[in-house]
Amino acid sequence: MTDTQDGSYDAFLDALEAGDGYYYECADGHALVPPRRVCPHCGDRELERVELPETGSIVTHTTVAVPTPQFEDDAPYVTAIATFGQVKLTGILRDVDPNDVEIGQEVTVTIDTAETTDDRTITFDRHS
């Protein structure tokens, strides 16, 4: 566990953990994962806070067999990118047989801690 606080990033994780997930949308409709001050696609600074949909859908996934030292005790594990409405999040899909993971499966998002380090990690659960 690191003592470093990454301010607004931690605030975003707190919101996900509390079930109050959100994202930003710029005037051009670009969906952005917080924290952001400005849209990297168009430069817009008028970012509107939008409620994160409760369920997302897996758009791609991998099963990591050779991890970094921070995930040594977690491997093999599934990392996925899921789209929640317009915005995509990257997280670890927990409690799942890697062979059962498919693109299009519905997931919910929460925060869990990595086995190796106890660091907080964006985590997906399969939505049943």
Added chain:
Amino acid sequence: MSKAFVAGTGMTAFGTFPDRRGRDMFAEAGLAALDDAGLGPEDIDEVFYGNFIGTLAENQGHQGPLAAEALGTTAPSRRVESACASSGLAIRDAVRAVRSGEADVVVAGGMERMSNMGTAGATDGLARAADDLFEIRSGVTFPAAYALMARAYFDEFGGEREDLAHIAVKNHDNALVNDHAHLQEEITVDDVLESPEIAAPLTLYDACPISDGAAALVLLSPSYAEEHGLDSGVAITGSGHGGDTMALQDRQSLATAPATRDAAEEAYDDAGISPDDVGLVEVHDCFTIAEVLALEGLGLYSYGEAIGAARRGETCRDGDLPVNLSGGLKAKGHPVGATGAAQVAAVRNLLTGTHPRADAVGEDVTVGLAHNAGGTVASAAVHVLEVTR
């Protein structure tokens, strides 16, 4: 725009040299490039040095002056860092310096030392090319990032692991005669399909090795080359640089590489050529899927078409467009900070006929391309090389 002559190239063998300090490897490559150009350290105006994780691997920041010293000079120098595209962008900056008229003789190159970190350490180091907050902390390793793109590609355009395996087989085969290559080992499609998974759907043989090594180029302004009778016969005539969001999750498509497309369009415009003019390519194949993303981003294939190119033989040595005749990152090796320079060196030597695979280059081929990508292609450098006489 004016061109930058490639007057000399040099590289160490790529491989596993955990006991060699980076400055020594860069000295070997850089001095060989100077010898090849027929120039000495006193001629160097500026040094552009690519390196990714020397601060972790060698506990060494501020590496520019060390790179210059390794060449026998205290000329102005800097380190350029853009993950795996570090020396591609060092070359771009060097080309700019030469074209602006501010420098006549520059050395551009790079070095990486990784094997001394061990597999876990190097995996950790390489992951730093991804977004710490939103990727590394979600378990994304460097292979995992490309695995996420590979699966997204299969889903969007089709293709299968066997298509990727043919890319690995081709690049290994190309490296068999390249004594500087890290892996000189013939492999089969089954070897790739049956090798251990590192990040599904990618296996060990879909991945480049963890390599140490250095590469360097000597670039000259046209006026200097003319004045000193040093027209080397090949020049960089186009340079391009593209960018994208750092994290995959912030991109519209996970199955394309817009930074490569932007870099290529700029480089083609700069050189006044079109993709049809290109006769040989060295692309950034850190993983087999990366070669597919590169060929499509470069406009050499339509989206969804490059996945079968190696399997159909089109990108093989006797195909219409030989890709990665050097063996690519896949077999030649990928000492991250040296890769971009090694690619340009390979293209130059293939065009001049001095590369061990030069016999695969058609006599009518006068234009070659080098494509170097950083991370999951959040940065990309493309250089066009042309025969000048």
